Amino acid sequence: MDLSLLQALEREKVLEVLQRDKLLRNTEEDRIRKLKIELQEIRRKGAKNFSLQYSERTCARCQRPLGKFWNSGAVCQGCSHRICNRCRVGVSNLDWKCTVCHAYREVKIKSGDWFLEEKAKKYPHDTDSHETIGEKLLKSYQRLSQIAVVPPTPPPYYGSPTFNRYGEVKSMKKPFTKSMEDLMFSITSHVRKFSKSQEDLRLKQELLTVDKSRRPSIVQKSFSDTNINTSVINLSNVPSLPNLFKKGKNDDHSCSSSGGDEELSQSSENSELKRGGSFRSSGADSGFHEVSSVTGELELTVDFNDTTSCLEITVKCCRNLSCGDTKRKKCHPYVKVSLVLETTRCIKLRTPVKRNTTDPIYNEVLQFPLDRSLLTQSRLQATVWHSGTLKKKVFLGEVVIRLDGWMFEDGTAHSSCWYSLSPKPECPEGGAIESSSSGELLVRMKFSSLSQPTWDCHTDEVHIRLHDVGQLTVVVVGAKNLPAKSNTSQNTYIKGYLVLPGPRELVQKSPVLKRKPGPEWSHQLVFSKVKPSELHICTLNLELWDHTPFTRSDRLLGGAIMEAESSWRLVSQAPNIWHDFTLPVQTNAHGRRT
Amino acid sequence: MFSAVSTMTDGDYDYLIKLLALGDSGVGKTTFLYRYTDNKFNPKFITTVGIDFREKRVVYTASAPNGTTGKTFKVHLQLWDTAGQERFRSLTTAFFRDAMGFLLMFDLTSQQSFLNVRNWMSQLQANAYCENPDIVLVGNKADLPDQREVQEKQAKELADKYGIPYFETSAATGSEVDKAVITLLDLVMKRMEQCVDKPSPDPANGGGATKLEDAAPDQKKCAC
Numbered sequence: 001m002d003l004s005l006l007q008a009l010e011r012e013k014v015l016e017v018l019q020r021d022k023l024l025r026n027t028e029e030d031r032i033r034k035l036k037i038e039l040q041e042i043r044r045k046g047a048k049n050f051s052l053q054y055s056e057r058t059c060a061r062c063q064r065p066l067g068k069f070w071n072s073g074a075v076c077q078g079c080s081h082r083i084c085n086r087c088r089v090g091v092s093n094l095d096w097k098c099t100v101c102h103a104y105r106e107v108k109i110k111s112g113d114w115f116l117e118e119k120a121k122k123y124p125h126d127t128d129s130h131e132t133i134g135e136k137l138l139k140s141y142q143r144l145s146q147i148a149v150v151p152p153t154p155p156p157y158y159g160s161p162t163f164n165r166y167g168e169v170k171s172m173k174k175p176f177t178k179s180m181e182d183l184m185f186s187i188t189s190h191v192r193k194f195s196k197s198q199e200d201l202r203l204k205q206e207l208l209t210v211d212k213s214r215r216p217s218i219v220q221k222s223f224s225d226t227n228i229n230t231s232v233i234n235l236s237n238v239p240s241l242p243n244l245f246k247k248g249k250n251d252d253h254s255c256s257s258s259g260g261d262e263e264l265s266q267s268s269e270n271s272e273l274k275r276g277g278s279f280r281s282s283g284a285d286s287g288f289h290e291v292s293s294v295t296g297e298l299e300l301t302v303d304f305n306d307t308t309s310c311l312e313i314t315v316k317c318c319r320n321l322s323c324g325d326t327k328r329k330k331c332h333p334y335v336k337v338s339l340v341l342e343t344t345r346c347i348k349l350r351t352p353v354k355r356n357t358t359d360p361i362y363n364e365v366l367q368f369p370l371d372r373s374l375l376t377q378s379r380l381q382a383t384v385w386h387s388g389t390l391k392k393k394v395f396l397g398e399v400v401i402r403l404d405g406w407m408f409e410d411g412t413a414h415s416s417c418w419y420s421l422s423p424k425p426e427c428p429e430g431g432a433i434e435s436s437s438s439g440e441l442l443v444r445m446k447f448s449s450l451s452q453p454t455w456d457c458h459t460d461e462v463h464i465r466l467h468d469v470g471q472l473t474v475v476v477v478g479a480k481n482l483p484a485k486s487n488t489s490q491n492t493y494i495k496g497y498l499v500l501p502g503p504r505e506l507v508q509k510s511p512v513l514k515r516k517p518g519p520e521w522s523h524q525l526v527f528s529k530v531k532p533s534e535l536h537i538c539t540l541n542l543e544l545w546d547h548t549p550f551t552r553s554d555r556l557l558g559g560a561i562m563e564a565e566s567s568w569r570l571v572s573q574a575p576n577i578w579h580d581f582t583l584p585v586q587t588n589a590h591g592r593r594t
Numbered sequence: 595m596f597s598a599v600s601t602m603t604d605g606d607y608d609y610l611i612k613l614l615a616l617g618d619s620g621v622g623k624t625t626f627l628y629r630y631t632d633n634k635f636n637p638k639f640i641t642t643v644g645i646d647f648r649e650k651r652v653v654y655t656a657s658a659p660n661g662t663t664g665k666t667f668k669v670h671l672q673l674w675d676t677a678g679q680e681r682f683r684s685l686t687t688a689f690f691r692d693a694m695g696f697l698l699m700f701d702l703t704s705q706q707s708f709l710n711v712r713n714w715m716s717q718l719q720a721n722a723y724c725e726n727p728d729i730v731l732v733g734n735k736a737d738l739p740d741q742r743e744v745q746e747k748q749a750k751e752l753a754d755k756y757g758i759p760y761f762e763t764s765a766a767t768g769s770e771v772d773k774a775v776i777t778l779l780d781l782v783m784k785r786m787e788q789c790v791d792k793p794s795p796d797p798a799n800g801g802g803a804t805k806l807e808d809a810a811p812d813q814k815k816c817a818c
């Protein structure tokens with residue numbers, strides 16, 4: 001299935017719909033992420049205290065004691081734990097679940113996971129059936145159209161490159177009721193009022209054929225959705241802005257090979273304290289793979305030992321892990337625990353490998369020397385790995401625990417908890433655990449201020465208004481001293497987020513760039529509808545992504561932020577000219593899913 | 595049980611439910627959805643290019659078993675519209691897979707569009723997320739009784755064979771439009787609960803009213 005069978009104009013129409021769908025999908029992904037974080041929290045709070053499990057006389061959720069005959073609790077159908085009356089949710093005395101099982105069920109429904117599971121039953125061999133067709137089509141189209149999506153030249157008048165697929169559509173969503181036909185309907189009814197003839201029929205046809213040159217200008221200004229279509233079409237005929245994007249110097253990219261890096265990561269795992277510097281994300285290890293579905297749980301105890309001034313993590317055991325090597329039916333799991341302090345310091349410790357088991361028992365105490373006062377700024381990340389042959393690791397799941405809310409006094413710390421393992425992308429903090437600054441992005445940006453006529457549509461009336469809006473154009477012209485791992489990647493792209501007060505966020509993405517000697521994403525990220533007054537309090541996040549076609553999600557290589565008011569002032573006070581900035585790259589800045 | 599919500603604040607909803615309208619070109623899918631989301635009628639025929647969708651937010655009140663009304667939830671509906679034309683077929687049927695429920699539409703003033711319902715059923719069986727998805731059969735343009743070519747009894751029989759609800763609607767007057775969509779939404783909401791409550795390892799036998807396989811309509815009887 002691809003879009004190549006359609007005529008160009010039809011394809012643009014369909015793409016416009018797919019872009020709208022993507023906006024909805026983004027909202028949906030955020031919502032689901034929140035749901036799952038909440039679930040994690042409920043699980044954490046209501047995890048069975050296993051140190052007391054053999055007494056069997058406490059409620060698994062609230063740990064309140066249960067009587068022998070009186071208030072003796074009952075076994076939950078979902079998890080088989082003994083549960084007191086208070087920790088049950090359900091329709092009747094017989095039909096109930098414990099709070100954790102209930103929350104799990106709710107999330108499964110509300111996140112739409114039920115649907116993905118049903119779909120996977122029918123299409124068991126379709127490994128990416130969690131992606132919608134719309135998503136796939138859009139992605140494949142974006143790959144195909146790399147060449148076509150060169151920087152657009154502004155249309156002849158009012159100088160607004162309407163090449164703004166995300167931001168523009170998003171902001172147009174509100175005033176109009178979103179369907180192609182509506183838009184046509186509202187415009188045609190409007191035009192009828194002015195030109196009181198069969199004009200509207202002709203106009204309608206022209207809209208359908210998106211013939212820019214013959215279309216009355218009245219329509220051209222009217223709605224961005226069509227503009228998007230036309231601008232995309234025009235792109236292929238437009239020369240790129242030649243002198244803007246000079247080739248960046250091929251800086252010493254070969255300084256470190258990935259092999260050396262792997263060694264570094266191995267040694268750093270050997271129970272050593274490391275400060276600052278070159279931590280690599282566990283997710284970016286060179287022999288890194290992820291199991292197709294993360295399952296199972298990890299049992300940990302978190303405690304602070306005042307005598308030794310150590311945070312003590314007892315890795316007890318795991319259960320129901322996914323098999324690390326499905327082909328050979330082998331699993332040799334180990335657990336790695338990283339403690340992150342103020343995002344600059346990171347301590348990593350790991351357990352030994354247990355062989356041939358998906359239910360390993362470790363009972364290993366990992367001690368992190370640390371001043372107690374630093375606890376509140378710390379986070380723990382526990383990752384489970386399968387240790388494969390030839391240093392190949394397979395990621396089996398992770399748990400992120402914030403220590404800021406952790407009560408080390410009240411005894412909860414001493415009890416162990418089961419944590420369910422999550423796949424990487426579902427845990428937004430996961431990638432942020434190890435962070436360091438390396439390399440720089442050379443960024444060029446321009447703010448164009450313009451007074452633009454926009455159309456508002458109220459039922460049948462159409463009003464023209466002038467809005468004082470501007471547009472921010474950002475070009476990543478090059479990169480310097482990027483970490484070695486970004487050199488090993490084949491296809492990179494830049495994703496830009498402009499966060500405005502409101503809060504409003506505009507997203508732009510460059511096409512995927514095939515590996516070249518020096519990465520340059522000479523693609524303009526255009527953020528539209530930015531008011532000059534908003535500019536100096538906004539934040540621009542630029543993320544460098546590695547597009548990995550065969551994995552579930554793309555890999556974040558690093559990110560850079562521009563938020564300094566002084567820089568923004570420079571851009572807004574001297575509009576319509578290019579400004580250059582050098583932004584430091586943080587590897588593994590807060591990752592987002594693509 | 596459902597009522598409309600006026601605001602569509604981003605992300606502030608409990609369920610995203612994706613429904614899809616299918617059927618021959620010209621039966622009124624686009625007009626029907628426009629009526630449902632905006633309560634308006636557009637008499638012009640504008641061919642849908644490939645696919646499109648509309649959105650609407652409704653409030654769902656879960657009914658407690660003791661008869662009292664239960665919790666309310668916000669449902670964000672994404673209503674996919676498809677082109678009925680043959681040349682878009684491979685594109686539109688690909689989208690069947692991502693919908694949770696289906697509005698299978700025909701035109702009461704076109705016998706041909708009714709005969710094609712069976713073909714659309716096969717398309718669904720082949721391309722939907724499961725073999726027996728939730729479907730509502732919709733005979734549209736009920737406001738044109740003089741031009742009617744499909745009798746209610748005939749359509750009802752077909753729907754019964756498939757074990758799916760049937761509605762005669764008019765996108766022009768709005769009659770039964772909401773009811774058809776809401777019935778489908780209700781089926782999907784019930785399906786979600788079923789799916790998580792009895793994780794039957796054999797999906798073919800696991801719940802759901804529609805049985806496409808057993809219900810292949812009797813050719814002699816229907817092709818009258």
Ligand SMILES: Nc1nc2c(ncn2[C@@H]2O[C@H](COP(=O)(O)OP(=O)(O)O)[C@@H](O)[C@H]2O)c(=O)[nH]1
Pocket residue numbers: 617618619620621622623624625626636637638639640641642678734735736737738763764765766767
């Ligand atoms: N009288 C009447 N006309 C309708 C009704 N529904 C749709 N139409 C008309 O039928 C034509 C085709 O409708 P459309 O929604 O574009 O069909 P689609 O191809 O299935 O999307 C349009 O001219 C509509 O105005 C209805 O309920 N009653």
Ligand SMILES: [Mg+2]
Pocket residue numbers: 623624625640641642675676677
């Ligand atoms: Mg249509």
Ligand SMILES: [Zn+2]
Pocket residue numbers: 059060061062063064083084085086087
């Ligand atoms: Zn309890």
Ligand SMILES: [Zn+2]
Pocket residue numbers: 076077078079080081097098099100101102
């Ligand atoms: Zn339970």
